[in-house]
Amino acid sequence: MTINGESPGPTIHATQGDTIVVTVHNKLETENTGIHWHGIRQIGSPWADGTVGVTQCPILPGDTFTYRFVVDRPGTYFYHAHYGMQRVAGLDGMLVVSAPDGVAEPFTYDEERTILLMDWWHKSVYEQAVGLASDPLVFVGEPQSLLINGRGVFEPFHCSRAPNGSSDAACNVPRPAGCAPRTLFTAVPGKTYRLRVGSLTSLSALNFAIEGHSMTVVEVDGYYVRPVVVDSLYIYSGESYSVLVKADQDPSRNYWAASHVVARERNTTSAMAILSYAGNDPRAPPPTPRPVGPAWDDVTARVEQSRSLAVAHPDHVLPVPPRPDRALLLLNTQNRIGGHTKWAINGVSLAFPATPYLVSMKRGLQGAYDARPPPETYDFRSYDIERPPPANGTVASAVYRLALGSVVDLVLQNTVALNKKSETHPWHLHGHDFWVLAYGDGKFDPERDTARFNLRDPVMKNPVALHPKGRTAVRFVADNPGVWLFHCHIEAHVYMGMAVVFEEGVDKVGRLPKSIM
Ligand code: C2O
Ligand code: CU
Numbered sequence: 001m002t003i004n005g006e007s008p009g010p011t012i013h014a015t016q017g018d019t020i021v022v023t024v025h026n027k028l029e030t031e032n033t034g035i036h037w038h039g040i041r042q043i044g045s046p047w048a049d050g051t052v053g054v055t056q057c058p059i060l061p062g063d064t065f066t067y068r069f070v071v072d073r074p075g076t077y078f079y080h081a082h083y084g085m086q087r088v089a090g091l092d093g094m095l096v097v098s099a100p101d102g103v104a105e106p107f108t109y110d111e112e113r114t115i116l117l118m119d120w121w122h123k124s125v126y127e128q129a130v131g132l133a134s135d136p137l138v139f140v141g142e143p144q145s146l147l148i149n150g151r152g153v154f155e156p157f158h159c160s161r162a163p164n165g166s167s168d169a170a171c172n173v174p175r176p177a178g179c180a181p182r183t184l185f186t187a188v189p190g191k192t193y194r195l196r197v198g199s200l201t202s203l204s205a206l207n208f209a210i211e212g213h214s215m216t217v218v219e220v221d222g223y224y225v226r227p228v229v230v231d232s233l234y235i236y237s238g239e240s241y242s243v244l245v246k247a248d249q250d251p252s253r254n255y256w257a258a259s260h261v262v263a264r265e266r267n268t269t270s271a272m273a274i275l276s277y278a279g280n281d282p283r284a285p286p287p288t289p290r291p292v293g294p295a296w297d298d299v300t301a302r303v304e305q306s307r308s309l310a311v312a313h314p315d316h317v318l319p320v321p322p323r324p325d326r327a328l329l330l331l332n333t334q335n336r337i338g339g340h341t342k343w344a345i346n347g348v349s350l351a352f353p354a355t356p357y358l359v360s361m362k363r364g365l366q367g368a369y370d371a372r373p374p375p376e377t378y379d380f381r382s383y384d385i386e387r388p389p390p391a392n393g394t395v396a397s398a399v400y401r402l403a404l405g406s407v408v409d410l411v412l413q414n415t416v417a418l419n420k421k422s423e424t425h426p427w428h429l430h431g432h433d434f435w436v437l438a439y440g441d442g443k444f445d446p447e448r449d450t451a452r453f454n455l456r457d458p459v460m461k462n463p464v465a466l467h468p469k470g471r472t473a474v475r476f477v478a479d480n481p482g483v484w485l486f487h488c489h490i491e492a493h494v495y496m497g498m499a500v501v502f503e504e505g506v507d508k509v510g511r512l513p514k515s516i517m
Pocket of ligand 1: 036038080082238428430485487489
């Protein structure tokens with residue numbers, strides 16, 4: 001699926017304070033859609049969030065829908081389909097909001113480039129969704145390719161591990177000319193580049209690196225961080241980073257830029273692009289072998305990088321409220337429910353109601369969603385996160401109703417799934433960003449661990465990673481009237497119910513535009 005004929009779609013450039021107006025004309029012949037503006041809080045325009053089932057009805061084939069919203073913060077954001085698993089089909093792009101002229105950012109650079117990372121399957125969205133809904137479950141499997149700005153290669157994974165003449169005949173097929181790695185960009189020696197790197201993978205966690213060049217991380221999801229120099233960047237779906245890269249290496253040759261799968265056993269050829277230096281043939285492959293990336297299962301390195309990037313820039317600390325009014329402890333498990341494999345949060349797997357929450361709540365429709373609130377916590381004293389979960393889940397469309405203006409803590413607790421493995425889940429909140437208070441290992445203990453939260457200089461971000469068998473604590477202020485989804489950013493996982501819904505101050509939401517219904 002494309003946007004104006006392209007996947008990813010065109011990058012939208014705006015300046016802080018702009019009103020963005022996008023008209024989506026659904027030319028898909030048999031499929032609904034809806035477009036979400038990922039990272040935009042939609043203050044005062046909750047109906048423009050684009051989340052089908054939560055804030056609007058789908059845009060039907062042949063229909064047109066206009067999104068109108070204000071971009072209130074500079075940063076690196078996205079847009080993407082938010083209907084079923086449609087993002088898998090490539091319906092996405094980047095949205096870059098610049099600081100207004102005269103407003104200095106806490107770093108300088110000469111030029112900027114955007115880099116959008118994705119993963120890619122040969123199976124359609126619908127084959128994937130049918131597999132996930134089947135009994136027994138047919139998982140989507142590892143992607144066939146990784147993409148950098150929409151381009152990648154497809155070749156058997158083992159061939160990419162033995163690039164210089166494997167004994168396997170399948171690996172010695174010469175690549176068609178069009179398959180040569182694409183130029184990422186051409187650098188001018190001595191210049192500093194701000195690379196806005198974003199990931200909209202459907203499944204994969206990635207490691208991104210440019211051979212021979214370190215990167216200074218300065219912005220995370222639209223917030224300025226205490227600068228951290230890294231050799232490679234771990235990036236989870238829905239995250240964006242601005243990194244500064246100086247073109248200070250031998251300019252007579254080109255360099256590899258690569259993204260590799262991490263956090264799941266690697267079975268996909270890494271994506272390669274070429275960082276060229278001015279004066280070279282921009283398509284000339286670097287003289288060095290293709291980089292192989294870090295070990296896919298090095299959890300420690302990933303957790304350490306998450307922690308090092310959770311500190312705000314000293315001049316841009318946004319004070320965190322000292323204590324929450326309410327704390328939700330959210331256990332992430334898999335369950336077998338009614339013959340299906342589901343993801344559940346405190347035993348509840350989310351199913352969207354037929355009428356979007358925002359519409360049914362504003363109109364006072366009775367029985368449109370499950371009125372019984374979902375559980376606030378789980379049995380954290382006795383629960384064993386090393387054991388596959390018991391089969392006691394339910395499917396519901398229940399909502400957490402938050403007091404408008406209240407401070408809410410969310411503690412995500414990871415466990416092992418039915419396959420005895422514990423995965424990484426990037427959790428994304430619509431309508432707000434949150435302070436990251438802690439990434440912990442093992443089981444959360446409210447008495448012990450709340451005392452260790454970073455309340456001094458936590459960065460705000462969104463989404464946030466929940467690492468294997470770990471726990472992640474965030475805090476936010478429920479000050480944006482509307483109904484908001486909080487979900488794992490892995491398409492298959494949200495399809496299997498890995499999401500919750502928050503409502504706050506819905507009575508304060510202005511008159512809904514007719515077009516959302
Ligand atoms: Cu980018 Cu609800 O997601
Ligand atoms: Cu997940």
